[in-house]
Amino acid sequence: MDILLAIAIMALGAVVLGAALGFASIKFKVEGDPLVEKIDAILPQTQCGQCGYPGCKPYAEAIAKGEADINLCPPGGMEGVQRLADLLGREVKPLEAEEKPKQVAIIDENTCIGCTLCIQACPVDAIVGAAKQMHTIIAQQCTGCELCLPPCPVECIHMEVIPETLENWKWKYPVVAIQPVATRPSAEEAA
C-alpha cells in the first residue's frame, strides 16, 4: 500500500515536471551559440589548420562543444590558451606545439613561375598575381600560416622571421628583476 502511495505521489510530480520541461524545451528553444563567437574572437584568425580543424571558426565550434582542447592553436600561443582558459573557466594547459616567432612568407621573385597554386592555398588572400605572372605576398596581410609552402612546385616560397624595426619595437619585460618572477605559466614551465 505504502509503495503504491509513494509511487502515485512521485508519479504525479514526474508528470507535472516532465510536461513542463518538455513544453519549455520547445517553447524556449534558442538557436546559435554566442560562445562560439567569443572563442572565435580570441583565435588569431590565421586559418592555418594546425589545430586540426579546417580553420579558426570550426575550431571555435569544437571548443564550444567541448570536443576540442583549448591548447591546440600554435599561432595563438600561450597567450591565447590563457585567454581561452579565462573565458571558459578551464585550467590553463601548455600548448601542444612550440611557439614560433612571427613570420611572413616571401616569394623568390626570380624563381616563381606564376602557377597560382599558392594563391589557392593562401587562406587569407595575401598573395597577389595571376596565371603565368610572378606572384607576390603582401607582408602586412600574411599571417605566417605556411600553407602556401607545400603547394609551390618550384619551392620559391620561404618563411622569414619578421625583423625588429622601430615600428614594431616593443619595450621588453624588465630584466633587472633578480628574482625569477611568477607570471602565468609559460609553455615550457608548465610542461
Place this chain on the structure above:
Amino acid sequence: MLAKLFKFYGGVKPPSNKTLSNQQPIRPAPLPSRLVVPLHQSIGGTPRPLVQAGDPVLKGQKIGEADGWISAAVHAPTSGTVVEVAMHVRPHVSGLESLCVVIEPDGKDEWIAHGPADRAAMSPADICQFLQEHGIVGLGGAGFPTHGKLKATPGVPMAELIINAAECEPYITCDDLLMRERADDIVRGTAVFRDMLQPTRVIIGIEDNKPEAIAAMQKAVEAQGEAFAVVPVPTLYPAGGAKQLIRVLTGKEVPGAMRSTADMGVQVFNVGTAYAAWRAIGHGEPLISRIVTLTGNVRSAGNVEALIGTPMDELLKLAEPNPDTDGIIMGGPMMGFLVPNEHAPIVKTSNCLIAHSERLFPPKAPEMPCIRCGACARACPHELQPFELYWHARAKDFGKTQQYHIFDCIECGCCSFVCPSRIPLVQYFRFAKSEIWAREKEKKAADEAKQRFEFKQFREEREKAEKAEKLAKAAAAQAAKKAAEAAAASDAPATEQPAEAAADPAEAAKKAAIAAAMARAKAQREAAQPKNTDELTPEQAKAMAEIEARRQQAGIVPEPADALPATTEAKPE
C-alpha cells in the same frame, strides 16, 4: 603676477644638481666631422628624403620633406656633401637604426638663402605651413610638430597660453640658460604663438629655483611691453609636465584620455620651442641646432649650442668627461635613457647629455617584491596606483592594467624614485603599454585576416558554382554540336572522340572541332585558375608593378606585364 597657484598631487624632490651646469654661458659647439641627421625626429610621419648620396647641400637646405600633416621638415645643419642616405642608429632605447642623411661638412657652414617671414601677408594657415617647412617641433621632450598645436579646438575658447620653462628634471639647464641669454627672442616667439592662438592670458611658468631666468624673462617681457605673466612655480618634480604645469598655473586638470590640452582651452609650449619659432619667423632659420646641457660626470659641465646630427660622444667630449664615465644618458636622470650606442646623433629633442658613472648614479640594488607600502601612489602626480599597475603588468594581465588606467601614466618616474623595493615600475608600465599596442595591432590584423578569409571562401564558392554552370553549358553545347556533326556526316561512321578518328574523311570538320575543343579547354583552365589581381589596393598594385618591372629587367618575363589588370594604373594616392 597671478594671485593664486594650485597644487598637484604627489610629486617628488630629487636633488636638482643644476648648479653644475648653469654657471657658464652657452658655448657654440664646434663643427663635427660628420653629421648624421635622422629623418624621423618628431612624432608622426617620417619625412621623405630629398637628397641622394653625393648631393651637395647648404646649411638650412631642406633634406627631408614632411610626410603628412603631423610631420615636420628636416634640414641640413651645415653645408657639405651628402655621403649617404642609409640606416643608422638612432638615439633610441632600442638601439635600432632608422633612415638618416649623413653629411660631411665642408667647413664653410654656408647658409642657403633665407629671410624672415612676411607675417603681415600670411594667414594663420600659412604661418603653420611656414613653421612646418622650417622643421619646428616641440623641444620640451615629446617633439610634437609645433604647427599642429597652433590651432584652438573649435568651440573651446583659448583661455591660457602657457610657456613651459619649469625645467623640472634634475641636471638639465638648457632652458635656464636660454632664458638668461636669449629672453628677448623667447618673448617674441611667445608673441607669435599668442597671435596665432589669441588666448586670454599668457603665462610663463618657471620653477622658483631659477631666479636669474625669472629676472631675465621679466625684463624681456617688460622691455617688449607684453602683458605676459612670468610666474615662479614651486620646485617640485614633475612641475614641468604639461598637465602638472597647467594644474599649477590654472587649476585645470586635463584628463588623461583627452587628446589635446587645447580641448580644455590651454596650450603649452616649451621655451626652446618659442625661441626656435622666432628664429624661423623672424629670421627664416630652420631648426638645425639646439641648446644641449652637457653635465654629469664631467669636468666642465655647461650648455652648448649644437647642430642636430652631432654624434653624442663627440659632443660630450666638449665637457671633458671623467675617465670613469661609462655611458651617456640622453635627457634627464628621471625620464631619460642610457643610449645604447654612444655614436648616435643628437636630435631635436635631445636637451641634455649626462655622463653616467657608477659614482654618480650608483647601480640599483636588486628589485625586491612590492610590499604595497603605497609610497608610489603618494608620489604619483596622476594619482594612479602604481603598485596595482605593476602587479598586473608583472603578471602580464594587461586588461587589468588598463582597468587601472595605465594609459594615464606619463612615465615621469616619481613612483620608481620613491619605491623602497627599487622596482623599475616605469619600465613595467612601458612594457605593458607597448604590449597592449602590439596586441591591438594584432587584433586588427586578425580581424582583417578573418574578413579576407571569409571573402575568399565566398569567392571560391561562387567560382565553383560558376565553373559547374559553365561545364554544364559546355557539355550541352558539345552534345548539340555532336548531334549536328553526326547529322552533317551521316555517311561517315559516328565516332565518339574526334581525336581518335584520325583517318576520318571529313578532315576539315574535325580539325575545326579539335580547335574548338582546345579553345574550350583553355577557356576552362583559365576560368578555373584563380586570379588574385582584382580589387587590389593601390599600394599592392604598385608593389606588383615594381616587381614585374624588376623581373622584366632581369629578363625572366619575356613580354611586358600587360596582363596586369587595369587597377594597376590606379594612381598611388
Place this chain on the structure above:
Amino acid sequence: MMFAPAPYLLKDASVSRVMTMVCLALIPGITAYAWLVGPAILVQLVIASVTAIAAEAAMLKLRGKPLAMFLSDGSAIVTAWLIALTFPPLAPWWLVVTGTLFAIVIAKHLYGGLGQNPFNPAMVAFAACIVSFPALMSQWPSVGLQMPLLDQLNVILGLAPRVDALSGATPLDAMKTALKLGEGQVDIAHLLANQDIYGNFAGRGWEWVAVGYLLGGLWLWQRKLITWHAPLAFIGGMVLISGVLWLYQPASFASPLFHLLSGGTLLGAFFIITDPVSGCTTPRGKLIFGFCAGLLAYIIRVFGGFPDGVAFAVLLMNLSAPLIDQLTQPRIFGMKGKQS
C-alpha cells in the same frame, strides 16, 4: 650592453629600513611589557625571531631565491615579534615555534613570500594556535606575578610545571567570565574596582603596554611609514560600538577606554591593521578596513568565543581587502568630480 631604465636617481629607501623602523617602533611597548611580566617576553621574542629566520631561510632555499637579499629585509623579524607579542608570555616554546612556522611557511611563503601574502602572517599564526591550543593560548600570567628569569625560562621550556598562577586570564577574558558568572548581578564598575586585576584603568599594568604601542605607532605615523586612516578608523570603530553599548547598559558593557587599552587594540591599531601587504591600500579602503576591523574585533571579543577578537577581525578584513581595494579605487588625475 648596459641597460638600466630611468629613473637613475633613487630616493634613499629600502624595505629593510622600513622593517627596522617598525621594529624600533615596537620597542616602547616591549619595554613596558618586559617591565610588567618580566624577561619572559624577551625570551619569546628571541625564540620567535630565530624560528622565523630559520623558516624563512629554509623556504627561500627550497624555492631557489636569493637568501641574503631576502633574509636581510627584516620582514620575518616583524612577523616574529608580533607573534611573540600576541602570544601569552609564558606559552611553551613549541607553541611559539609552531605559530611562527605556520606564519612563515604557510601564510607567507606558499604565496610567494614577502609582499604577496593576502593574510597577515602573524595573525594567521595567532588564529591557528588559538583554535588548536585554546587552553595554552588563553593562559596569561596572573598580574603582579614576579618570577625570576630562570623560572620563567623553565616554564617556557617545559622544565617546570605550569602552576595555576601562570594560567590566569587576560583582563578581557576575566571580565567576560565574571560577567557570565554573575548573570547580571555583577556590574562593571564593581569589577573594575578590583585593582588587582584591572589596575588603574584597564587591566593592571597592561594599559601601560598599550600606551607604549601608542607611542611607537605615533612615531611611525610621524615618519610617514603608516597613514592615519586605518588606525584611526579602527579606534573609531571600536570606540563607536563600545561607546554605544556602554551608554546603553553601563552595568554590563565596559567603557570605550577599557576596550582601547586592553587586549590587542592598540598593538592592532598601529602595527597589525597597518600591515601594508595584507591590508587595503586605497585611502577609502583603509578607512573601511580599519572601521570594520574595529567593529568585528569588539563583537568577537565581547560576544564571541575567543578572548580577543583583533586577530580574527584582521583576518576577516584581510580576506575582504582585495575586493574593497577594487571597489574603492580613487579618482585619478583629471577625473575629479566626474563619474569615471
Place this chain on the structure above:
Amino acid sequence: MTRDEFSTIAYNGLWKQNTALAQLLGLCPLLAVSTNIVNGVMLALATIIVMALANVAVAMLRNLIPHEIRIPVFILIVAALVTVVDLLFNAQLHELYVVLGIFIPLIVTNCIVLARVEAFAAKNPPLNSTVDGIFMGLGLLWTLAVLGAMRELLGSGTLFSGIDMVFPSLSPIQVLPADYPGFLLGLLPPGAFILLGCMIAWKNWMDARAAERAKRRPPTPEAIADTAEAGA
C-alpha cells in the same frame, strides 16, 4: 573491453583525473568527513556503490532518455540509488550513519557522480562505465583515506579512530605519544582545506617529475605512436 582501455580507465580514475586532486569535484564530502580514516573510507565506499550502479544504469538507459530531461532523469537515478545506500547504512551501520549525517544523501549532488554520468556513462558502454565508476570511486577512496589519516594524526595523534563503529572488536591506534597536545586545526575545516591544498601540490610535483623523466628518456615507439594518434 581491452586491457588498454581498462588500464587507461584505472589510471584516469586513480591518478590523472582523480576527482579530488585533479577535477576538484566532490569536495564537500571529501573535506567534511575526512576527520578520520574510517569516516572517509566508509563514505567513499558508499560513493563507489552509487557511482558504479549509477554508471551502469545510465549507460544502459542512455538511449532511452531524451535530451531535454536528461539531467532530471540522471539525478533521479542517482538519488534513488543514494537513498537506498542511505537506508542500508541506517539499518546496518547506524552509528556511522549518524556521524556521516547529511553527507550520505549529499552524494546525490556530489558533482563527481553526475559529472561522471554526464561525461562518461552517457557516452560509453555499460561495462566500461561500471569500471570507470569504480575507479573514480577508488580514486576518491584513497584520497579520503590519506587526507583522513593526515588530519587524524595531526589533530589527535591517532589512526583509525571510530573503527569500532564498523568493527566493534577493533580499536583505534594511538600513534603519537599520549601527551601529544593535538594540533586541532587539522581536524577543523581550515586544516582540511590546507592539507588538501598540499596534496594537490604534491600531485603537481609528482606529475612534473614524471613529465621530466619522460622527457629525458628517449620516447618509446608506443609513445610516438600515441602522440601520432593524438595528433590525428
Place this chain on the structure above:
Amino acid sequence: MTSTPREYTAPGMALRTAAILFIFVIAFTAMLSAAYQWTKPAIAASALAEKMKLLNEVLPGSDYDNPMLQDTLTLPPTAELGLKEPSTLYRARKNGQPAALIFEAVAPDGYAGRIRLLIAIRADGSVAGVRVTQHKETPGLGDYVDPKKDKNKTSPWITQFNGLSLASTPAKEWRVRKDGGRIDYHAGATVTPRAVTRAVHQAVLWADIRRDQLFAEGSTQ
C-alpha cells in the same frame, strides 16, 4: 542525444517527456520503496538499540526490568530543565517498583552554547548517571564533559555525579571546586563544567519534588 530527429510541437514534447519521466519515476520509486520496506525493520531496530544503549549508559540494565521505552511521559517545555521543547521522560522500574527517572536537561550557559544532557535519577534521589548528548564546547578544552572525548577513560569527569544526591551533598557543594564546591574541573576550562554542574543540580532539584507524581502518572504510549 535523441535518436529521433523528429520535430515535436510543444504540447507533443510535453507529453513525451512527461511520459518518459513518469516511467522512470515509477520504476525508481518502486525500487526505492521496496528497499525502504525491506530495511524498515532493521532501521527501527537499530534506532531502538541506539536509544537503549544511551539509556543504559546512564542507568545500568541490571537496575530495571520494565520495558522502559514504553513507560514514558511527554514533558512539556520545562524551564527548570532548560528545555524549550517537549521531551520524553522514561520511567525505569524494577519488580514493579519505581527504580529511576531518565530525562533530558539542557545547560544553557556552556562556553559555546547549549549543552544537552541525559540524566538518570534513582528513586532514592541520587544521580544514577549523566551523559552529554549534544554540545559545541571547544574540542580539546571544554569537551571533556563528554566521556567520549575525555582523556581520562577510567573515570571520566562526568561520572563524578554518580551517586550524588541532595541529601548527601549540600547545595553549596553542587559547584566546581574553584567556586567552593566538590566538583572537579580542568584548569583553564571552568565555564563548561560550571554549566553542566548547575544543570545537573537543577535537574535533581526538579525531580526531587515531583518524583512520586511522575512515577504515578498514567503511562503514555
Place this chain on the structure above:
Amino acid sequence: MSHYLFILVGAVLVNNVVLVKILGLCPFMGVSKKLETAYGMGAATTFVLTVATGSSYIIDHFLLIPFGLEYLRTLSFIVTIAAIVQLTEMVIAKTSPTLQQTLGIYLPLITTNCAVLGVPLINVASGYNFVESLLFGAGSAVGFSGVLILFAAIRERIEGADVPRYFRGSAIAMVTAGLMALAFMGFAGLDKYQ
C-alpha cells in the same frame, strides 16, 4: 523578530555554508577564478537556493510528511530542484540574453552544488518553519555568494603572486580557502545567543 535576524545573520557568517558547513565547495573552487563570473554564480545560486528551500518545504510538509514518505525526501527534493533549475534556465535563455550572460550559463552548474540539497535537508533537520527555512536558505545563499566573491577577488590578486610552482592554481586556492575558513572561525560562539 530578532530570532529571525539571528537565523539570517547566523547563516551568513557563523554557519557559513562554504567555510563552516563545508557545502557547495565545487562551484566555490571552480567558479572563483574571475570576479565577474563569481558575481554571476553568486546571483544564480542565491536564486536557486531560495527557490529550493521554499519548494522543498512545501513538498515536505504537504506531500511527504502527511503520507509518511520521509524517505523520499532526497529523491523528491533534488528532482524538483533540478527541474526548476532547468526550466528557469530555458526561460532565461529565451527571454533575456543579458540575464543569460550574467546568470544563465551558471544555472546548469548549480544542480551539482550540494548546498542546494544540503540546505533544505538542514532545514528539515533543524525543524524550521516556512519563514525560517526561507531565511536560512537566503542567508546561506548570501553567505555562499559573499565568500565566493571575496574569494574571487583574492584569487585574482594571487594570480599575480610568485606562488611556488607546484602550488600554483588550485593548490594555493585551497590553502586560501583554508585561511578564509580560519578567519571565519572567529565567528564561532556568536550563535550561542540565538
